[in-house]
Amino acid sequence: MATGPVLICRPGPRAAALAEAIAARGFAVERGEAMALEPLPETAETRGAWLDFDQFRRVVVVSPYAAECLAAVLDRYWPQLPVGIDYYAVGAATAETLHRELGVRVHVPPGGGETTSEALLALGSLRRLDDQRVLLVAGEGGRTLLAETLAARGARLTRLAVYRRRLLDPTAALRRRLAAGDYRALVVTSGEILEHLARWCAETALHQPLIVSSTRLATLAGTLGFRRPVVASGATPAALAAAVAEADPEQANVDHDDLEKG
Structure with a gap:
């Protein structure tokens, strides 16, 4: 070496x-x-999703920076978080950011395995999502596995890109x-x-x-x-x-x- x-x-x-x-x-x-991470400007689509945030049953966040962006926007729109929403994170760092910024309990892949989209999708609570509204908070571009699988399992999925990656x-x-x-x-x-x-x-x-x-x-x-x-x-x-x-x-x-x- x-x-x-x-x-x-x-x-x-x-x-x-x-x-x-x-x-x-x-x-x-x-x-x-x-690589640089840059928050994306708000659009009519994203603003509509934030206003309807209380209508989502599950919120899936893919990265710590996505979690930071989500926390910042919810602080503006929802000073008091709505109840009845389950939060999911692909990895421990994302879960820690959500818990620190929002004070919510977060579902993560089982311990001892890789922190990947595949591992998160193995959780029992994400296996059947018949007609449930699910929000996926991510960066621009990236893998499509989470979105495609959640939709295939019956979710009424909204995917929001809240930041961009610039090489x-x-x-x-x-x-x-x-x-x-x-x-x-x-x-x-x-x-x-x-x-x-x-x-x-x-x-x-x-x-x-x-x-x-x-x-x-x-x-x-x-x-x-x-x-x-x-x-x-x-x-x-x-x-x-x-x-x-x-x-x-x-x-x-x-x-x-x-x-x-x-």
């Missing part, structure tokens, strides 16, 4: 928590800006690291970002450890030519930091020695 920093390319404010978790494991960390060209410094493979590991939790960065990855970089948050991303990594994908147990900072340590033979030896001494 190379001796450079661990590169993280997580957009938005969550990058700071990820950097802190990896640094706590004893690694130098460098952030690479590859950024890597800085000269990041391009040099990707071209030379001059880093200890690369941490990516978005397929869009992974495909974007692959354009600048030379052969050496493709043989460096790539830390991803799901088997779906690992499969994509393989098609892009990455030889050493490591699947974390989830997309949380702790899970990703643990995967970085797992991919580092020196760190693994240290952990093993500590266990032997214990």
Whole structure:
């Protein structure tokens, strides 16, 4: 494994928590800006959905930034939240954001598995949605699996895009690291970002450890030519930091020695 920093390319404010978790494991960390998150302006469609928010039976939120956007708009339209709505989040960070900002109980995929759309859809309460009004709060574009499956299960679905993702060209410094493979590991939790960065990855970089948050991303990594994908147990900072340590033979030896001494 190379001796450079661990590169993280997580957009938005969550990058700071990820950097802190990896640094706590004893690694130098460098952030690479590859994507910006931008809230979308309100439209007549979105305003109508916010005004009718109390008519939804279930609200599904796909990311922490979507949760932040939802909380901000509900603060304007619904200072007191309507009752009788069940909230769902694809991952723990999204659930934590909803709970912190709105004070609501949130359904998440079962513990111990990946935090993916597929895992969320396995919840029993989402298996039959006959004629229930369901709101899906997401970013612009992205995967269609959630929307298609919820609609196929009978939901009267409204999908609202509340933010956009804008890809950024890597800085000269990041391009040099990707071209030379001059880093200890690369941490990516978005397929869009992974495909974007692959354009600048030379052969050496493709043989460096790539830390991803799901088997779906690992499969994509393989098609892009990455030889050493490591699947974390989830997309949380702790899970990703643990995967970085797992991919580092020196760190693994240290952990093993500590266990032997214990």
